[in-house]
Amino acid sequence: MSGATRGLDLRLPIGGLFAVLGVIVGGYGLATAGDAALYERSLTINVNLWWGAVMLAFGALLLVLARRAPRGTVRPAEESPEGRATEAREKRSGLEK
Amino acid sequence: METTAAAPVVQLTAVDYLVMAVYFAAVLGVGWALRRVTQTSTDFFLSGRSLPPWVTGLAFISANLGAQEVIGMGASGAKYGIATSHFYWIGAIPAMVFVGLFMMPFYYGSRARSVPEYLKLRFDEKTRTLNAVTFAGMTIFSSGISMYAMGKLFNLLLGWSFDVSIAVSAVIVLSYVLLGGLTSAIYNEVLQFFLIVFGFAPLVWLGMRAAGGWDGLSARLSEVATARGLPEGAYTHAWQGMGSSATNPVGVEWFGLVMGLGFVLSFGYWCTDFLVVQRAMAADSMTAARRTPLIAALPKMLFPFLVILPGMIALAIGGGVAGGEGIIPAKLAAGGAPLVDAAGRVVLDYDLATPMMLVHLFPAGMLGLGITALLASFMSGMAGNVTAFNTVWTYDIYQSHIRRGETDEHYLRMGRVATVAGILLSVAAAYVASAFNNIMDLLQLVFAFVNAPLFATFALGMFWRRSTGHGAFAGLVAGTAAAAVHHGMTLAVGASVGVKGGYFGVVHRYPSELAQTFWTAIVAWVTCFVVTIVVSLATRPRPADELRGLVYSLTPRAVDDVRSWRQRPAVLAAVVLVMTLALNFLFL
Numbered sequence: 001m002s003g004a005t006r007g008l009d010l011r012l013p014i015g016g017l018f019a020v021l022g023v024i025v026g027g028y029g030l031a032t033a034g035d036a037a038l039y040e041r042s043l044t045i046n047v048n049l050w051w052g053a054v055m056l057a058f059g060a061l062l063l064v065l066a067r068r069a070p071r072g073t074v075r076p077a078e079e080s081p082e083g084r085a086t087e088a089r090e091k092r093s094g095l096e097k
Numbered sequence: 098m099e100t101t102a103a104a105p106v107v108q109l110t111a112v113d114y115l116v117m118a119v120y121f122a123a124v125l126g127v128g129w130a131l132r133r134v135t136q137t138s139t140d141f142f143l144s145g146r147s148l149p150p151w152v153t154g155l156a157f158i159s160a161n162l163g164a165q166e167v168i169g170m171g172a173s174g175a176k177y178g179i180a181t182s183h184f185y186w187i188g189a190i191p192a193m194v195f196v197g198l199f200m201m202p203f204y205y206g207s208r209a210r211s212v213p214e215y216l217k218l219r220f221d222e223k224t225r226t227l228n229a230v231t232f233a234g235m236t237i238f239s240s241g242i243s244m245y246a247m248g249k250l251f252n253l254l255l256g257w258s259f260d261v262s263i264a265v266s267a268v269i270v271l272s273y274v275l276l277g278g279l280t281s282a283i284y285n286e287v288l289q290f291f292l293i294v295f296g297f298a299p300l301v302w303l304g305m306r307a308a309g310g311w312d313g314l315s316a317r318l319s320e321v322a323t324a325r326g327l328p329e330g331a332y333t334h335a336w337q338g339m340g341s342s343a344t345n346p347v348g349v350e351w352f353g354l355v356m357g358l359g360f361v362l363s364f365g366y367w368c369t370d371f372l373v374v375q376r377a378m379a380a381d382s383m384t385a386a387r388r389t390p391l392i393a394a395l396p397k398m399l400f401p402f403l404v405i406l407p408g409m410i411a412l413a414i415g416g417g418v419a420g421g422e423g424i425i426p427a428k429l430a431a432g433g434a435p436l437v438d439a440a441g442r443v444v445l446d447y448d449l450a451t452p453m454m455l456v457h458l459f460p461a462g463m464l465g466l467g468i469t470a471l472l473a474s475f476m477s478g479m480a481g482n483v484t485a486f487n488t489v490w491t492y493d494i495y496q497s498h499i500r501r502g503e504t505d506e507h508y509l510r511m512g513r514v515a516t517v518a519g520i521l522l523s524v525a526a527a528y529v530a531s532a533f534n535n536i537m538d539l540l541q542l543v544f545a546f547v548n549a550p551l552f553a554t555f556a557l558g559m560f561w562r563r564s565t566g567h568g569a570f571a572g573l574v575a576g577t578a579a580a581a582v583h584h585g586m587t588l589a590v591g592a593s594v595g596v597k598g599g600y601f602g603v604v605h606r607y608p609s610e611l612a613q614t615f616w617t618a619i620v621a622w623v624t625c626f627v628v629t630i631v632v633s634l635a636t637r638p639r640p641a642d643e644l645r646g647l648v649y650s651l652t653p654r655a656v657d658d659v660r661s662w663r664q665r666p667a668v669l670a671a672v673v674l675v676m677t678l679a680l681n682f683l684f685l
Binding site: 013016024028029041042048051055058 | 112115116119120123126127130131134152284287288291292295299303306307457458459460461462463465466
């Protein structure tokens with residue numbers, strides 16, 4: 001059974017996605033600030049601007065956490081006691097060669 | 098395909114499409130980055146059992162958070178009010194705690210590669226095959242039905258072509274699942290989870306402001322309740338009025354609710370459905386697998402605020418669109434006139450509650466985010482179905498009945514073929530649904546009959562060593578038959594004989610369709626439970642030696658591999674249950 005590490009820290013794509021979305025939505029909010037007709041729906045709140053900022057902050061936080069994480073923290077099943085025990089069982093019952 | 102003549106409700110602008118494009122790029126990018134991790138079939142189907150619990154936990158709820166959940170719970174929010182949260186607090190959390198604490202040791206510990214394979218190890222081949230075939234069929238149809246609903250919604254709302262929206266989402270899901278297998282599906286489910294939260298949280302916040310806070314919402318909804326002949330607080334209290342089916346909008350009394358929804362249906366889904374259990378099986382250790390549903394339960398218990406509140410708010414704001422109520426339009430009959438129910442009240446198109454909220458409250462920019470969140474929920478549901486389908490097909494049907502003893506590469510290749518086939522079949526099912534709506538209703542009914550007794554089989558299999566394969570098989574068949582017979586002999590008030598029941602002659606009338614559904618499930622469960630016990634006692638048990646690791650009394654207690662007491666599944670489970678109880682009291 002391959003115990004290869006997954007090769008991708010999930011916080012990177014999620015952080016990246018929200019950072020970019022934050023810039024786009026927040027930037028659009030900046031560009032349209034004061035457009036009363038556009039924000040009439042959202043009770044005159046420039047929801048693009050502040051929610052864009054929230055998304056940007058969330059994305060940036062995940063990116064920082066991913067950068068600071070030690071590499072290779074994912075444990076393959078063989079390293080835990082029950083992983084090894086069940087693997088032995090699996091071989092005995094013929095599920096895995 | 099069918100296109101409505103009416104103009105779309107809203108037009109997206111360039112910034113909205115840009116948001117959507119960024120999301121597409123992100124999910125495809127995740128698939129691309131993971132293209133090298135799928136070298137064996139275990140990698141492809143089970144993520145090599147190597148994911149940390151927070152990832153599998155969020156994927157656990159996200160795979161279940163399909164478009165039907167987001168749209169459907171909003172619709173139920175408008176129909177039943179806060180009582181809809183019973184689908185979470187009664188209908189999900191207790192079962193999620195149970196599967197994590199008591200059942201995961203057998204799923205994960207037996208090293209079964211799927212839920213049907215556990216049935217094979219514990220019982221026999223025929224029980225496994227019955228479960229595998231019905232499960233595979235069900236995933237395809239539910240994926241198809243949700244695809245159809247989404248295509249129709251986007252056509253109505255945004256004027257997109259039905260064919261194009263189905264083709265684009267099918268191609269994207271196919272690409273990332275083919276590239277990275279289950280890992281890719283799970284990673285994207287976590288990403289989609291965050292997108293759904295970030296897309297809907299500001300909607301709820303704006304909606305609550307528009308409705309004048311909880312007080313404003315309660316005041317307006319008590320008017321609605323009175324107008325519908327219910328007590329004033331019917332929409333804002335989850336438990337008041339549950340004493341009788343006549344005093345709550347759900348139309349069910351507390352016993353049917355707790356036993357039917359909270360026990361039979363909920364445990365049947367969360368504890369035996371491979372779509373969700375597969376996520377936990379991908380975890381990197383037994384402790385991680387057991388913590389998966391418990392971690393999932395934390396956000397799950399708060400989801401009512403995210404998906405149910407928009408529906409309730411939609412009923413309370415906007416001052417009433419022409420013919421409708423709040424911002425929810427009336428459902429139109431074929432001729433274009435509003436539909437009217439038996440009591441003479443206009444039938445609302447409840448499925449539009451949440452989408453109308455997006456359109457009503459989000460300006461360009463945020464609207465793109467909201468629509469993308471809907472798309473994300475749709476894709477996570479579809480990918481969940483497809484990854485569960487390809488695994489069950491390859492391991493439980495192909496490997497055990499069609500081609501045994503091939504190399505691992507052979508099954509990996511088969512898995513990829515099954516992924517393509519699964520998506521194509523779902524697309525076909527979507528078109529069948531759009532042409533023959535009745536066939537889909539019928540199939541859903543059949544699958545409901547098949548599913549209702551499942552938890553009795555698993556509970557007896559895991560906790561009663563005397564139960565046998567013949568017993569399990571007979572119990573499942575009898576339970577399904579009992580469900581069909583009960584459904585055929587009862588009818589909800591106001592429903593007509595046919596797919597809604599009563600086809601064997603109406604012996605009993607339930608106050609609502611939900612009450613009928615819950616009681617059908619109870620009857621199926623009890624029948625399966627009794628028949629399994631009786632037939633088991635009459636047939637030869639398997640020797641204890643073969644059942645080690647598969648049955649509670651023959652399995653050593655799991656030793657938690659954790660660094661501190663806070664990571665223990667039992668501690669987490671206690672926290673989850675106390676919080677859920679508190680939420681129930683809050684909305685008593």
